Amino acid sequence: MTDLKERIAAQLTAVRDRSLAYTAAEDDLLVRQHSPLMSPLVWDLAHVGNYEELWVLRAAAGITPLRPEIDDIYDAFKTPRRDRPSLPFLGPAEARDYIGGVRGRVLDVLDAVDLADPSPLRRDGFVFGLVIQHEHQHDETMLATLQLAGRPGVVRDGDLPPGLSAGPEEVYVPAGEFLMGTDSLPWAYDNERPAHRVDLPAYWIDRLPVGNAAYAAFIEDGGYHDARWWTPEGWRWRQENGVFGPLFWTREGGTWWRTRFGRTEPVPMDEPVQHVCWYEADAYARWAGKRLPTEAEWEKACGWDAAAGRARPYPWGEQDPTPELANLGHRAARPAPLGAYPGGASPYGAEQMVGDVWEWTATWFDGYPGFRAFPYREYSEVFFGREYRVLRGGSWAADPAAVRTTFRNWDYPIRRQIFTGFRCARTASPEER
Numbered sequence: 001m002t003d004l005k006e007r008i009a010a011q012l013t014a015v016r017d018r019s020l021a022y023t024a025a026e027d028d029l030l031v032r033q034h035s036p037l038m039s040p041l042v043w044d045l046a047h048v049g050n051y052e053e054l055w056v057l058r059a060a061a062g063i064t065p066l067r068p069e070i071d072d073i074y075d076a077f078k079t080p081r082r083d084r085p086s087l088p089f090l091g092p093a094e095a096r097d098y099i100g101g102v103r104g105r106v107l108d109v110l111d112a113v114d115l116a117d118p119s120p121l122r123r124d125g126f127v128f129g130l131v132i133q134h135e136h137q138h139d140e141t142m143l144a145t146l147q148l149a150g151r152p153g154v155v156r157d158g159d160l161p162p163g164l165s166a167g168p169e170e171v172y173v174p175a176g177e178f179l180m181g182t183d184s185l186p187w188a189y190d191n192e193r194p195a196h197r198v199d200l201p202a203y204w205i206d207r208l209p210v211g212n213a214a215y216a217a218f219i220e221d222g223g224y225h226d227a228r229w230w231t232p233e234g235w236r237w238r239q240e241n242g243v244f245g246p247l248f249w250t251r252e253g254g255t256w257w258r259t260r261f262g263r264t265e266p267v268p269m270d271e272p273v274q275h276v277c278w279y280e281a282d283a284y285a286r287w288a289g290k291r292l293p294t295e296a297e298w299e300k301a302c303g304w305d306a307a308a309g310r311a312r313p314y315p316w317g318e319q320d321p322t323p324e325l326a327n328l329g330h331r332a333a334r335p336a337p338l339g340a341y342p343g344g345a346s347p348y349g350a351e352q353m354v355g356d357v358w359e360w361t362a363t364w365f366d367g368y369p370g371f372r373a374f375p376y377r378e379y380s381e382v383f384f385g386r387e388y389r390v391l392r393g394g395s396w397a398a399d400p401a402a403v404r405t406t407f408r409n410w411d412y413p414i415r416r417q418i419f420t421g422f423r424c425a426r427t428a429s430p431e432e433r
């Protein structure tokens with residue numbers, strides 16, 4: 001086997017081990033719907049196998065469908081999440097059998113395939129990258145479900161580096177063009193392409209994500225009761241839902257508490273805030289006298305190396321993420337303290353851009369100039385428009401295989417169960433330029 005094939009095989013195994021670990025629980029936990037926002041866990045499990053069958057076995061290798069009768073059940077477009085509990089989905093044992101059977105054939109295809117083949121699905125192992133990233137994204141979704149289920153004991157919680165770095169509150173990004181998106185990263189999705197020049201005026205962006213202490217100050221300053229800070233839609237959302245702080249937070253005895261995977265603990269004030277929706281992030285930014293960064297501002301601050309005239313795949317450079325550089329890949333079930341990764345700083349000095357928490361941006365999800373859907377319209381294109389806001393950078397629950405400077409995620413502005421925080425930005429004043 002070539003190096004690339006070995007790497008693909010190792011990644012397929014690693015992601016499957018994780019999917020199986022998050023579904024190694026009693027059947028009742030797996031088949032129940034814990035929130036109308038989420039699928040039953042066992043649906044996610046068989047869905048990743050079905051996706052792998054559709055794309056690797058059928059589309060790339062031309063293999064006859066194994067179980068065509070279940071395709072509709074696992075088509076995310078045919079059934080919204082809230083309706084999934086009523087589907088005749090496979091039970092836990094059957095789901096594990098099915099995805100194991102698919103996986104065996106996928107490894108045979110990998111063994112036989114020519115990765116230099118010019119077919120865009122096979123070239124550089126694109127179709128394998130597609131299913132690996134897809135399964136990682138579902139593992140993160142499963143973690144959000146487990147968090148909502150509040151069941152302790154399924155998700156492990158490891159050690160993280162302490163918050164050490166000192167530095168300015170904001171870093172400066174001078175005016176100028178940068179190259180946004182990519183033409184060259186082989187496993188990049190259609191929505192990250194093509195690379196294109198974007199010219200931005202000078203701006204400041206927070207060196208670190210907004211922390212729990214700063215967010216608690218916003219709450220204690222009456223931020224949730226002051227319409228000035230909110231957009232009209234955000235204010236309506238706040239009023240209708242009676243929201244007073246991040247999801248999973250409570251206030252008792254003068255202390256903020258949070259519930260994390262079924263355990264309640266004091267909110268650690270030195271961690272990035274998570275489980276806030278776009279409306280909350282946007283309101284906080286206005287209260288702080290700033291705004292959310294646009295998606296382009298976020299990407300330039302994360303990866304643009306002005307001296308070299310090129311974009312880095314990660315803030316620190318080309319090197320794959322390690323535990324010293326970023327909090328990715330479920331090493332612990334929480335974000336790391338602010339300032340834990342000075343070595344992961346971007347060329348402009350922004351830290352923790354990758355890992356810890358997804359970051360809301362001000363930008364609606366849309367195609368870049370020259371966008372072409374590949375391999376199917378339903379991956380990104382059908383979500384373009386003014387319905388979803390872009391999230392960047394990946395969380396502690398995201399895997400390095402599905403995170404990079406150019407990676408784009410998107411969600412509704414009301415979503416809070418995802419592992420999401422934000423940082424603020426502001427346009428540089430004329431005196432600062």
Ligand SMILES: [Fe+2]
Nearest residue numbers: 047051076134
């Ligand atoms: Fe999916």
